[in-house]
Amino acid sequence: MTKKKSNKPEYYQDYLELEKILNSQNLNSDKNNQHAHDEMLFIIIHQVYELWFKQIIYELDSVINIFLKDDINESNISTAVSRLTRITEIQKILIDQVGVLETMTPMDFLDFRDLLVPASGFQSKQFRLIENKLGLDQKKRFTYGNTNYKTYLNQNDSKDVQDSENQSNLFILMEKWLERTPFLNWGNTSFWKEYESAVSNMLNNDLSIIKENKNFSNEEKKIHIKHHKNIEKSFGVVIDINNHNEMVNSGEWRLSHQATQAALLILLYRDQPILNNPYQFLTKLVDIDELFTTWRYRHVLMVSRMIGRKIGTGGSTGSKYLNKTTEKHRVFQDINQLTTFLIPRSSLPELPEKVKNDFGFYYHIRKK
Numbered sequence: 001m002t003k004k005k006s007n008k009p010e011y012y013q014d015y016l017e018l019e020k021i022l023n024s025q026n027l028n029s030d031k032n033n034q035h036a037h038d039e040m041l042f043i044i045i046h047q048v049y050e051l052w053f054k055q056i057i058y059e060l061d062s063v064i065n066i067f068l069k070d071d072i073n074e075s076n077i078s079t080a081v082s083r084l085t086r087i088t089e090i091q092k093i094l095i096d097q098v099g100v101l102e103t104m105t106p107m108d109f110l111d112f113r114d115l116l117v118p119a120s121g122f123q124s125k126q127f128r129l130i131e132n133k134l135g136l137d138q139k140k141r142f143t144y145g146n147t148n149y150k151t152y153l154n155q156n157d158s159k160d161v162q163d164s165e166n167q168s169n170l171f172i173l174m175e176k177w178l179e180r181t182p183f184l185n186w187g188n189t190s191f192w193k194e195y196e197s198a199v200s201n202m203l204n205n206d207l208s209i210i211k212e213n214k215n216f217s218n219e220e221k222k223i224h225i226k227h228h229k230n231i232e233k234s235f236g237v238v239i240d241i242n243n244h245n246e247m248v249n250s251g252e253w254r255l256s257h258q259a260t261q262a263a264l265l266i267l268l269y270r271d272q273p274i275l276n277n278p279y280q281f282l283t284k285l286v287d288i289d290e291l292f293t294t295w296r297y298r299h300v301l302m303v304s305r306m307i308g309r310k311i312g313t314g315g316s317t318g319s320k321y322l323n324k325t326t327e328k329h330r331v332f333q334d335i336n337q338l339t340t341f342l343i344p345r346s347s348l349p350e351l352p353e354k355v356k357n358d359f360g361f362y363y364h365i366r367k368k
């Protein structure tokens with residue numbers, strides 16, 4: 001059924017409410033009777049960023065709503081993947097835009113910088129909402145001067161950001177979805193048992209190759225065996241639940257053991273048609289994480305070029321603070337790190353015939 005159109009013919013200017021948007025660039029330098037040419041660019045670029053942040057939040061909310069459902073089927077995941085792809089395409093623009101701002105020289109910036117204090121991107125409510133909706137671990141937040149990041153926001157913004165801390169986020173919903181996956185149970189055995197034994201066979205085989213290699217001197221063998229032990233230890237982290245829990249307690253790992261198993265299964269058997277959409281979904285989350293990190297790097301490089309070692313208008317240590325958040329504010333690092341535990345296709349446990357059939361070409365994951 002086609003939607004009924006209102007009688008009034010739309011006028012471009014009105015439909016887009018350009019009157020409001022195009023009259024929202026009021027230069028502080030003009031208000032102070034000391035016009036600074038580059039302040040126009042500075043305002044417009046921030047406004048454009050905020051509009052894109054709005055679109056990112058809109059897409060994130062829709063993906064969060066998909067994962068809040070009781071039933072998630074394959075077409076839901078494919079919708080989520082296409083919305084997340086939209087976010088990654090926007091992020092590429094966000095990174096590119098830094099170059100436009102860099103056409104402003106540090107001297108041009110000094111013409112109006114003092115008129116901004118204490119405003120700063122640090123106070124962007126939408127940026128904080130994005131961090132929280134993605135699922136940034138609040139314990140990992142880097143703050144300067146041990147002050148909560150919300151204290152720099154006004155009361156209303158602070159409340160909205162606080163609410164977003166308490167609401168469902170993409171990391172937690174992804175974790176719950178992974179934990180519910182039906183693909184781990186392989187009838188008489190399980191993916192995990194088979195994976196463990198495949199890893200153990202692979203490691204034993206590698207060790208024999210080292211020990212039996214006639215071209216290695218005893219000294220070289222010792223070095224290779226030591227390296228091999230380290231690899232064995234790293235696998236222990238996913239295979240041994242105690243090791244896993246220790247890593248979670250120390251903050252080195254966040255994803256639950258069950259969810260880690262499911263994510264690994266998806267990564268290892270991504271060639272199975274049924275696991276392809278879940279694989280794309282996990283990949284997109286890693287892409288989003290990486291692109292935000294890339295934006296943060298690009299922003300901090302621009303900042304250090306623009307203000308050197310000066311403190312920021314928001315009062316932080318400037319580049320020093322931004323380098324820390326770039327390093328620490330990652331959300332889907334565990335998924336990214338799962339590649340440590342991949343094993344070659346030739347060592348992968350063969351899927352039992354029944355599991356292959358059960359996988360079929362369609363799935364439906366229901367809340368328990």
Ligand code: HEM
Binds near residue numbers: 050122
């Ligand atoms: C001349 C250009 C810019 C300079 C010199 C600059 C400088 C800074 C500095 C020093 C900080 C740390 C907080 C503070 O003390 O103020 C900061 C944070 C931030 N800026 Fe910029 N910035 C610029 C442009 C932008 C633009 C165009 C955006 C886009 C929205 C932006 C977004 C942010 C965000 C989101 C933060 C918080 C980052 C975090 O807490 O990890 N900045 N900026």
